[in-house]
Every structure is written in structure tokens, then in C-alpha cells.
Amino acid sequence: MWITPRPAPLNAASPSLLSALETCPKKAGYQQDSETRGWSRPSTRTALGIAAHAFTERTLQGSPARGVSLDDWLTQMWTLVVEEQRDKLRQRWPGREVPLPTSWPGYASTKVRLIRSLKRRYQSGQISNGAPGTARPVPTPRVSVGGHPPLPWVERRLEDPDTGLFGYPDRVEEVDGRLRVVDLKAGVHQGSMTSGQLRQLLIYAHLVRVALGRLPHEVVIVDVKGAEEQTSVCEEMVAQTIAKACSDVAMFNNAIESQMIPASPSSESCRWCDFRVLCEDYWEARADDWNVRGDLVGEAVSVTSGHELQLALDSQDGAAPYRLVLPSTRDIRSGDYVVAVGCESSGFNTSRARWNSLVRVVNDRSGD
Ligand code: SF4
Incomplete structure (x- = not known):
């Protein structure tokens, strides 16, 4: 009746997998098991987040064609990335009627805030819109390092062969001589940087050091309004984060070997977990106040x-x-x-x- 995940031991781990491990090791097990991972499918919530990322990165790297107003260009770019995500939802949900984006939860506020934020940054000259005098105040040095292309890097895969950790930071850049790892958080309700977000960024900081040979000065979260929250990076924070990540992976691999992957059912962890459809622990633990x-x-x-x-x-x-x-x-x-x-x-x-x-x-x- 119920299905137990049987993944192969991990030899690589991303911050999102480490996050799943912390939330519920069994969920990470389902994600890693090729027999069960297909039960997890994108939602309008995840599609909106990916669209927000794509919109920000593409508009930061592009500029309106001659004769196209900034407003029109931003709106066209937004429509394009959202339709791409809607197509992907249709592919993953064959035979289902994917709702129009305008009815996706958070769609209107995300669109308005992102476009307003990008427009403000273009008009203030924080980012170049191709017009004279709108370049960044201090251009990023365009020098390749250690076989890598020049900064900035956008969603470039970085990895550490020694630990097996890897990831795709949204942006790695150098501004005014300071090396930064920047992550866009597209959630409408993004507040202060959470401990999970900080861990993700510190892992990215470690991966940047593996690639460039130096530790970033700061890690930064940017919300949909363009507001930045940054944290200075220190050696000790990174070392502790990497040690904990390696320990979590080792414990998970031991659980896989012994075929006893623990579950952590709770209202919070199970609510967004598609594997409820397979998971006996969920059905045994769920309570009336879980709102399920x-x-x-x-x-x-x-x-x-x-x-x-x-x-x-x-x-x-x-x-x-x-x-x-x-x-x-x-x-x-x-x-x-x-x-x-x-x-x-x-x-x-x-x-x-x-x-x-x-x-x-x-x-x-x-x-x-
Ligand atoms: S349904 Fe809950 S207990 Fe089961 S794998 Fe998902 S998060 Fe874990």
C-alpha cells in the first residue's frame, strides 16, 4: 500500500537537497529514488518563483530594442517568462487544465513589484539600459579566472569535488572590489534572511572560493522589490556550514545503507510535500489541525x-x-x-x- 524510498547513496548534494534533508530525510529519499521522484511536480507557486528568477536575470542582462519603451519591454519580458513556465506546467501535468497565470496565487503582486523594482533600477542608472550614462558606477572587471569566464556569473554550476557539494548561485559578482553571492528570493512574503537561506548562501560562498581561490566578502538576498539584505562572510561560518552539510550527507547515506530513512512528519513539512501520496508516516501522524x-x-x-x-x-x-x-x-x-x-x-x-x-x-x- 505505502512505498518506502530506496535511493542510492549520495555522492553529491545541493543546498536544496540539504534543505530537504533537514526538513524530512524521507522526503529527500523520495526525491532521490528514481521510482518515486516523478510524484513531485511543479506547482503554480514554484512556476512563479522560476519565472521571477528568469525575468530578473534576463532583464539585468538585456535592454529594450530601439523604439521600444522600458515599460513595454519589461511587460513583454514578464509575459514571455511566465508563458514559458505555463508551458512547462502543461508538460508535467498532461491532460490537466493549467490555470491562467492571472489566477496563480501571488501572481499580480509579484509582477507589479518586480517590474516596478527593475524599472526603478534602470531609471536610477543602477543597471544599464543601454542609454548613455546608465552603466553601473563601478564596472565589474572582465577578467577570466582559473578557467572560469569573467564575472558576473549567472546561475553557473559550481562544485567542490572534495565534498561533492554543488550549486547554481543566482549571481556571483564583484562590485566596488567586493565579491558577492546574490540570491533572488521571489516569494511575496520574503522577510529577513532565514537560517536555511543563509546556509544555502554560505555553501555557495564555499563553492565560489573553490572556483576562484578567495572567499566572497558578503552574501546577499534580493527580494522582489529589489531590497537587499546582506551578511558578511567569515571563515568560521563557512567552515561550520560545510562540516554540518557533510555530516548530514554521511548520516543520510548510513540511513540508506541500513534501509531505515527516518521521517519527520509535521504540518509544516508535509503540507507542501507531494510524497504524501506515498508516505505512511504522513497518514499515521496527520491531525485535524494540520488543515489537510x-x-x-x-x-x-x-x-x-x-x-x-x-x-x-x-x-x-x-x-x-x-x-x-x-x-x-x-x-x-x-x-x-x-x-x-x-x-x-x-x-x-x-x-x-x-x-x-x-x-x-x-x-x-x-x-x-
Ligand atoms: S509526507 Fe511528510 S513525512 Fe512523508 S516524506 Fe513528505 S514531509 Fe516527510
Whole structure:
């Protein structure tokens, strides 16, 4: 019924994997297992974040064509990157109706803040828009180092062969003689730098030193309004972060070898985890106050049509069958077990799967 992840031991790790390890090692296990990782699919939330990154980096490196106003160019670039992400959502969710971007949570505020921020930076000359007198105050030295191209680097893969750590910092640049690692945080609610974000940036700082032979002076987070928060980098912080990362990877590999990957179920860690559809620890631990009423598991007692069925829910032993409406036809028979996550209530004793609900029919691991 439930599936235990069986990944191969890690020989490389990125900050996002280390973050998953800290949140829940079992989640990292599902991500690393080729049999289960396909259950994790992009959401409008992740698509919006990627679009915000792409928009910022492309506009920082480009400029409007002659005769195109700054406003029009920024709007066109935004539309382009968002449509690219919508296409990717369609590819990962075949047969599902991906909603229009204007209805994605956070879309309007992210768009307005990003465009306003980029426009302000162009107009103030912080970044060049191709017009005379709008170059950065102190140009970045364009000298290649150790086989690497000149700075700035944008989403360049950096790695440390000794530890297996690798990553793609949004931007590595040198401004006024100070080497900086810059990360764009596209979340509308980005507040102060979190400990997880600092760890990610310190790992990037370590990778920059491996590449350039010197430690960055500071790590910086930029929010969608263009506001920067920076932290000075010191040797001790980086050393502690790298030692902890290596220790976490070693512990995870021991857990893989012993086939006992621990889970850390909680409202916070499970809420955004697509592997709820596979994970027994989640279903055993979940509580009413986790706000996950859209997640259902039970036996199909009757199937009205290929996309409508009655479930005897595990959580309501002896209660009347519960009606579930699916977004598309599935091969489900009475007696099958059905796990559905992310559904919405749709009247008395009824739930309806959303466009991005994950539905698993046991013995049908290839299904969606
Ligand atoms: S559902 Fe929760 S417990 Fe299970 S892997 Fe995901 S985060 Fe971990």
C-alpha cells in the first residue's frame, strides 16, 4: 500500500537537497529514488518563483530594442517568462487544465513589484539600459579566472569535488572590489534572511572560493522589490556550514545503507510535500489541525464512472461512503485503494480533485 524510498547513496548534494534533508530525510529519499521522484511536480507557486528568477536575470542582462519603451519591454519580458513556465506546467501535468497565470496565487503582486523594482533600477542608472550614462558606477572587471569566464556569473554550476557539494548561485559578482553571492528570493512574503537561506548562501560562498581561490566578502538576498539584505562572510561560518552539510550527507547515506530513512512528519513539512501520496508516516501522524482535509485515502466501494467513485474512507470507519470526483477518467475498480491529495470540498460528503491533485490507485504506480 505505502512505498518506502530506496535511493542510492549520495555522492553529491545541493543546498536544496540539504534543505530537504533537514526538513524530512524521507522526503529527500523520495526525491532521490528514481521510482518515486516523478510524484513531485511543479506547482503554480514554484512556476512563479522560476519565472521571477528568469525575468530578473534576463532583464539585468538585456535592454529594450530601439523604439521600444522600458515599460513595454519589461511587460513583454514578464509575459514571455511566465508563458514559458505555463508551458512547462502543461508538460508535467498532461491532460490537466493549467490555470491562467492571472489566477496563480501571488501572481499580480509579484509582477507589479518586480517590474516596478527593475524599472526603478534602470531609471536610477543602477543597471544599464543601454542609454548613455546608465552603466553601473563601478564596472565589474572582465577578467577570466582559473578557467572560469569573467564575472558576473549567472546561475553557473559550481562544485567542490572534495565534498561533492554543488550549486547554481543566482549571481556571483564583484562590485566596488567586493565579491558577492546574490540570491533572488521571489516569494511575496520574503522577510529577513532565514537560517536555511543563509546556509544555502554560505555553501555557495564555499563553492565560489573553490572556483576562484578567495572567499566572497558578503552574501546577499534580493527580494522582489529589489531590497537587499546582506551578511558578511567569515571563515568560521563557512567552515561550520560545510562540516554540518557533510555530516548530514554521511548520516543520510548510513540511513540508506541500513534501509531505515527516518521521517519527520509535521504540518509544516508535509503540507507542501507531494510524497504524501506515498508516505505512511504522513497518514499515521496527520491531525485535524494540520488543515489537510483535502487529502483522502480509502477503498473504492463503487465506481459510478471512470472519474466518479464512492470511497470507504480509512478515517471514517463505518461512515457512509464518500464521493470523490476526479479531473479525468481513471481505470479504478471496486476494491482498489485510492489515495488523493490536494482535493477540495464540493458539497455534502463530496470532494473534487483540483487540476493539480495527485491521485494514486494502488497497483497503478504509473498513474497520476
Ligand atoms: S509526507 Fe511528510 S513525512 Fe512523508 S516524506 Fe513528505 S514531509 Fe516527510
